[in-house]
Amino acid sequence: MESAEVQQRCTAEDVSSTLDKWCEDIFSRLVCENGINNIALFVLVDDKLKLIASQTQDVFNFYPAFKPCEEYSGYYIDWESLANKHKQHFSFISELAFNGGWQQDNQLWEHAVIPLYKREHRLGYLLVEAETSTRDRRLSEKGFDWVRENVDTHLKCKILAHRLNQQNVKSRKSELDLALHNHTLASQLGYLKNLHEISLRFTKATTINSLCRIAVELGRDKLQIDRMGIFLCDVETHKMWGTWGTDPDGQVVDRSEFCQEMPNTLFMEEAFTKKNELIVKENVPLYFGKEQVGIGWNIMMAMWDGDECIGWLAADNLLYRTPLDEPKKEAIKLLAASVCQKIVKLRHTEASDARYSQLVTINSERESELKALKHKLFTKKRNERWMxxxxxxxxxxxxxxxxxxxxxxxxxxxxxxxxxxxxxxxxxxxxxxxxxxxxxxxxxxxxxxxxxxxxxxxxxxxxxxxxxxxxxxxxxxxxxxxxxxxxxxxxxxxxxxxxxxxxxxxxxxxxxxxxxxxxxxxxxxxxxxxxxxxxxxxxxxxxxxxxxxxxxxx
Incomplete structure (x- = not known):
């Protein structure tokens, strides 16, 4: 009797709840019943796969405007192909979560990509990831039957209701849209003004180290970036090293001691293959060095000198959980371009100074040799005159x-x-x-x-x-x-x-x-x-x- 009442109450909640509440309930149940750590829900909207919600560890995020599916992992993933590839065994094991940044010792991840249907009509995919220490698969297809049933019953209706609600909100709030538009323009103008001030400050930097410190300090103070770090790299040796960054307490710190091999992840590959593009990851683990310190959005912008990648600028919202809007994206993109341009110029200047110093040394050596030869010649001529x-x-x-x-x-x-x-x-x-x-x-x-x-x-x-x-x-x-x-x-x-x-x-x-x-x-x-x-x-x-x-x- 009690079981029937609980089921009836849950059904009533499923019917009446909004899409975000429904996603949160489903994700919570996946964590409790199936021991899942990371979850992401992708649905087809106008024949394009969109990210609706995600949960990394215990942090849940819902995206009302629906985001491109690339913003979950930072790179494109063919979820359909991945689901078909592992259809027979249902799950598969790897060394890194899809939205992870660093591989941890003795840590493995079990993944499953579950196709979602309304009868025969495909709605999208559900990604689930569970941390494991062995290569034995414990996730089974049968354990997720309840998810498929719930999706078949509710998901399509809730998506339609959510989109309809969004349309109604837009139609009723044109004044709010105008205010939001004006706010966006004001933000853009404010960012541009601050970027101009930052560029002027860059002219005082005489070394790459001082430039990176100025960029991190002013990025925090002028662009309201919670945390930012600038990394340099050598692609040929596959090495990366830090310059200046922000610690978990928001303090600007020298990170030049941080030096190691670049992480071999698809996210890094994506960043290096897309020039002049900001790579965004939503609701992902955030790190200080290789230690995870929180969860939030993370962005990366590679810096190039011609066809050579010289490093990247990374930022996140660890401290104040500020949302990532378009004006801030553009501001960070322009900041990275300005830093890159100045680094390239300073490198050329340093190379020219080094060559000049080398030429001065060579010239000094030649002058000493010439002086010695002149002395020998003088001595020789003097002796010849005597003879x-x-x-x-x-x-x-x-x-x-x-x-x-x-x-x-x-x-x-x-x-x-x-x-x-x-x-x-x-x-x-x-x-x-x-x-x-x-x-x-x-x-x-x-x-x-x-x-x-x-x-x-x-x-x-x-x-x-x-x-x-x-x-x-x-x-x-x-x-x-x-x-x-x-x-x-x-x-x-x-x-x-x-x-x-x-x-x-x-x-x-x-x-x-x-x-x-x-x-x-x-x-x-x-x-x-x-x-x-x-x-x-x-x-x-x-x-x-x-x-x-x-x-x-x-």
């Missing part, structure tokens, strides 16, 4: 230096069985050039031509170069290739000619030219040192007589 082996005006090795080096060159030529090439080179009309242009110009000319000729010889030919007398150079080279030596000699003459250095005393060319004589000799123990250059000097004289600016070869 009298350099020309006083040009600093080039003189005839004495050539005589001192000659025995060593002959010895090397005999040892390596190479021939020795002797080149005697005259600057045509040098005396006239010195008289017309002055001693300083003549000295500078000698230095310049010496540099040109040394470049033509190159570092691959060993030998000795000397300024043997005013306007005359001597050059000894160890080499056997006649053709190459000829090319070197001709390139010297042609190179100087094409410098187009004016020389008015030159009757033939009115420019600086060279006359060159070259001979190639084998070296033996009977080779006389003094006669090596004699033949080259005679050939040079022949070149001068033939009209200058030419090469005479042996």
């Amino acid at each position: 009298g082996i350099t020309d006083q005006d040009t600093g080039l090795p003189n005839a004495l230096a050539m005589q001192m080096a000659l025995p060593g060159l002959l010895k090397q030529a005999r040892k390596e069985k190479q021939r020795i090439a002797a080149l005697s080179i005259d600057i045509d009309c040098f005396a006239g050039y010195r008289k017309f242009y002055g001693d300083v110009a003549a000295t500078n000319l000698v230095k310049k031509l010496a540099d040109v000729m040394e470049r033509q010889v190159g570092s691959h030919l060993s030998g000795m170069f000397a300024y043997s007398s005013p306007g005359t150079f001597s050059l000894l080279l160890l080499h056997d290739d006649d053709l190459m030596l000829r090319e070197v000699a001709e390139s010297m003459v042609h190179g100087v000619y094409h410098l187009n250095i004016p020389n008015k005393p030159s009757a033939n060319y009115q420019r600086v030219t060279l006359s060159l004589g070259m001979t190639l000799s084998s070296v033996s123990v009977f080779t006389r040192k003094l006669k090596i250059m004699k033949r080259a000097e005679k050939l040079k004289t022949t070149a001068i007589k033939l009209g200058q600016n030419r090469v005479c070869l042996d």
Whole structure:
């Protein structure tokens, strides 16, 4: 008798209760009778699956305007496919709840996706999740028959009644709608004004750390965000680390010590595949680090530098349970974009500063090396002046230096069985050039031509170069290739000619030219040192007589 009365009273409540009360009663009974921890009800509205209500642990939420089903888990789930996949075994085990954030040690979840029908007409799906420590399934299809019966009897009518009531409310409260619209506009304008102030404050940030602190503090104070945190990441190494965030008491704290691998969840994948989109999760566990501290809405906005994800901004309503409306969503989205833009700029600035510092260090090292080389060169030239082996005006090795080096060159030529090439080179009309242009110009000319000729010889030919007398150079080279030596000699003459250095005393060319004589000799123990250059000097004289600016070869 008592059982019949209870059943009659429950039936009466089912008939008279609103959709939100009916959902809450069903969810409470699922918790009590079936040991369920998490529940979500999805129904088809105008052929689109919508989230009507959810319960995470003991926190129940009803959504009067019905939300997109993606806002339960933060990513799209094909509930129909999932229900069909596990139809045979009814339930399945995984390591994480659909709306969970972090996998806990020794914690598993048993899930069941229950299709809901009104006779043959599909109404939606009911997701139930129970915490477990083993992989043994305990949920059975039979244990949820009462849910199907209740849904078949009441759900469609309650959805229609709820939607009708919503329509009636809208039609009767146009003034309220206008006031709400005005309130929304006022909120948007307020948020935009505060975002402008925040952006101005960002200009004072000189490091990424200080930028993140300013963003978290002003996000709390100016945008009324309960809790916010900014995380940076390296996708290649799969690492994430904290910057600044808000603790469970609402205090802004340094979270730079928080560093670990990024969570491998579908929610994270969804956030990284959708650029410039705010990812929303309703009625989900909220965390501080990896510790759960409450339940509420949670949002995430990934930050990008081109195609590289550099981190994300996360926020929730742990402290004051404030609802998440559209103006606040847009404000958080704009804040994340502003933070991202400033982080990218600071990174580029830091990289430029690092490169500049590196260049300064390299330059300092080069200056020290150059100073040391200058000191060595000064010492060398001083010693050469003391020994009298350099020309006083040009600093080039003189005839004495050539005589001192000659025995060593002959010895090397005999040892390596190479021939020795002797080149005697005259600057045509040098005396006239010195008289017309002055001693300083003549000295500078000698230095310049010496540099040109040394470049033509190159570092691959060993030998000795000397300024043997005013306007005359001597050059000894160890080499056997006649053709190459000829090319070197001709390139010297042609190179100087094409410098187009004016020389008015030159009757033939009115420019600086060279006359060159070259001979190639084998070296033996009977080779006389003094006669090596004699033949080259005679050939040079022949070149001068033939009209200058030419090469005479042996």
